Amino acid sequence: MSQSMSSACQKWLEPIALYVDNELDEELCRELEAHLQHCPDCRLYLDSLNKTIRIVHATLREAPVQLPPDLTERLLRVALKQSPSSSAQQAEEEGDT
Ligand SMILES: [Zn+2]
Numbered sequence: 255m256s257q258s259m260s261s262a263c264q265k266w267l268e269p270i271a272l273y274v275d276n277e278l279d280e281e282l283c284r285e286l287e288a289h290l291q292h293c294p295d296c297r298l299y300l301d302s303l304n305k306t307i308r309i310v311h312a313t314l315r316e317a318p319v320q321l322p323p324d325l326t327e328r329l330l331r332v333a334l335k336q337s338p339s340s341s342a343q344q345a346e347e348e349g350d351t
Contacts, residue, residue, distance in 0.1 A: 274303050
């Protein structure tokens with residue numbers, strides 16, 4: 255059986271994701287860096303996340319075709335329809351003005 259990460263590490267999963275995006279709070283940043291110094295697990299996680307993000311960014315930059323803006327909109331609408339929340343109800347209320 256594989257051992258799961260300790261709870262101390264689990265609380266860092268989200269900050270690490272923000273960290274690679276340069277969106278982490280400066281204070282948390284320092285806390286995270288201190289944790290990384292003695293936690294190889296989180297260093298590994300940060301490293302793999304960094305690589306993934308670099309690949310995604312490179313792919314986006316080198317994409318040969320730009321997606322038409324209305325395609326993004328259509329995809330969003332499909333995604334909203336599939337969500338289990340009551341977005342249909344909200345739409346009804348908005349249309350009733
Ligand atoms: Zn850790």
